[in-house]
Amino acid sequence: MRLPADALSVRCYGASHGSHAHEHFQILLGLDGVLELEVDGRGRRLAAGDGAVIVPGDRHDFEAAGAARCLVLDSHDARWQYARENPAPPALAPLASYLAAACGSALPRARMLGPALMLEAWTPPAAVRRARRAIDWAALTAWAQAHSHESLQVSDLASRVHLSAAQFTARCREDLGQSPMAWLRELRLAEARQFRRQGLPVAEVARRTGYHSPSALTAALRKQTDH
Structure with a gap:
């Protein structure tokens, strides 16, 4: 079965629309403002430079008092499972800004390579390999x-x-x-x-x-x- 391609976008958040869940990973990188995020009953604040990984099946809700803008990646790559254990590194902030600009301009190659660059910056490949447990x-x-x-x-x-x-x-x-x-x-x-x-x-x-x-x-x- 062929899975849909990963998709990058820039989204603006305001009032809550209610909790929901989906079958893919959702990765958020804060660009502007502060986003109040709740995942399976656990709350956190997502400011500029912060990141969060929501795994398939986790119910989540978003709300911003004013307006919050985030770079969002919808991904089917299972390696994001291990990235969520680590905080977003500082190197992701400039990368997020660049990819956000690419989403609004004619930079198709940047958008195509963006998901892999984000994963590599967040979790080094060696860490992913160490974390994996082979399924028999x-x-x-x-x-x-x-x-x-x-x-x-x-x-x-x-x-x-x-x-x-x-x-x-x-x-x-x-x-x-x-x-x-x-x-x-x-x-x-x-x-x-x-x-x-x-x-x-x-x-x-x-x-x-x-x-x-x-x-x-x-x-x-x-x-x-x-x-």
Whole structure:
């Protein structure tokens, strides 16, 4: 699955529009004013030169008493997970100002390279490599197959590899190119096909692979074949 490209923009914030969440990372670098930011119940102030990384799934809200302007990066790069543990370094302030200017002018190359430059300035590649814990996908696959009859959620899979649901989702997209539930669905449908080849009735296969009914399993198999 091809993920959307990262996108840079300059945004102005004022009154709150209510909390929300999304499936990508959102990185904010303060340009002007002070932004009051709340992420999963934790508050902080974002002034010029400050930065914040919001991970997928975290509910957040913004508000500025006057007006606050930020450089915003919407990204699917899982390496931002490790950047959020570090404060924004001073070197990011001039970079943010330059990229903000690039967003308002004909500098397409600057906007294209901006996300990588921001990540490199925030978290050195060596730190990212040290922070990463490899996921044993073979072991996780075996565990998921042993629990095929259960209604597993992303949090169940994430806890097996000692990651949060947001971290696991980001790693799954990075390592496998798909969401956790898409990976689990493909795994269960592969099992279902194998059971059918062994001659098991559709009702029994549905029970073993976590589908609510034989018709739901049949529809899922047909849809996968059509794609």
